Amino acid sequence: MDYGTYRGIYTLILLILFLGIVYWAYKKSSKKDFDKIAESILDDEDVNGTPHKKESSNGND
Template identity: 60%
Template sequence: MDISTLEALKPTLISYQTLTLLVLFIGIVWWAYGKRRKDSFDAIASSIFDEDEANGTSSGTEQDRAGANKK
């Protein structure tokens, strides 16, 4: 196999790579937005707020009106 053969196969290989990545992207989007995982993703997304409510305290520092942290 010489260089000219590889150069001739290059567009075909790029096409297969593009198709593979497109199928992979669609599969990841389908998995992420599937109905079976919505409840678990919502629970994970709101878990950061559950910890603050359970302790009854705020984990952050006090902020002034501009949003900067006070010392």
């Protein structure tokens, strides 16, 4: 096999890998998990799992 054949096989492997990732990302069953992960960013918890102390927003300390 020559260099061009190896490049073609490598390109085909990368194309299949790309299409697999796209399929995984857009399938219906992944949407629920991705939505949960996206909403977890907005959770009001510290890294240790303890809630943050709410501070007053009026500026009077």
